[in-house]
Amino acid sequence: MSMSGFLSQLFREIIIPLAIVAALICSVIALRWGLEHSIQTFCDDLPQGALMETVIQEAEAEGFTVMRDGAASDRVSILNHQAPFFRLACQCEFSGGRLQTKRLLQAD
Numbered sequence: 001m002s003m004s005g006f007l008s009q010l011f012r013e014i015i016i017p018l019a020i021v022a023a024l025i026c027s028v029i030a031l032r033w034g035l036e037h038s039i040q041t042f043c044d045d046l047p048q049g050a051l052m053e054t055v056i057q058e059a060e061a062e063g064f065t066v067m068r069d070g071a072a073s074d075r076v077s078i079l080n081h082q083a084p085f086f087r088l089a090c091q092c093e094f095s096g097g098r099l100q101t102k103r104l105l106q107a108d
Contacts, residue, residue, distance in 0.1 A: 032086055039064065039080035043090035043104050050099040052076065055092055064090075079107055 042062055046055060056076065059066050065079040078090040087107035093100050 035080050035086050036088055038062070039078070039088045039090055040104055042078070043102055046090070046092065046099060046102055048099060052092075052094045052097050052099070055099060059090075077107070084108065 042059065042064065052074075055078075056066050059078045065082050067077045067079065069075045069077070074094040076092045076094070078092065080086075080088045085108060089105045089107040090102060091105050092102045
């Protein structure tokens with residue numbers, strides 16, 4: 001086997017499949033970062049003491065999914081999207097209608 005034939009076979013059988021796998025891994029990482037960045041920024045920017053109605057309106061305006069834990073609940077989960085994969089939630093707890101705590105959680 002000549003050197004060029006060996007390099008051609010090496011490229012075809014090893015390097016190209018490794019490049020495809022690396023591209024797929026990078027795509028998943030980029031998708032994950034893109035989905036996570038928007039909800040993390042939103043959650044970090046919520047001011048302490050914000051009104052529940054204001055938080056809900058801002059979340060809906062940003063296109064996030066808002067879930068309340070019951071009609072009179074003081075807990076709201078704001079999801080980055082509805083799909084069942086790569087979901088994150090900004091869980092907000094309110095006291096007297098004002099934001100007390102917020103944290104970012106995995107929602108899957």
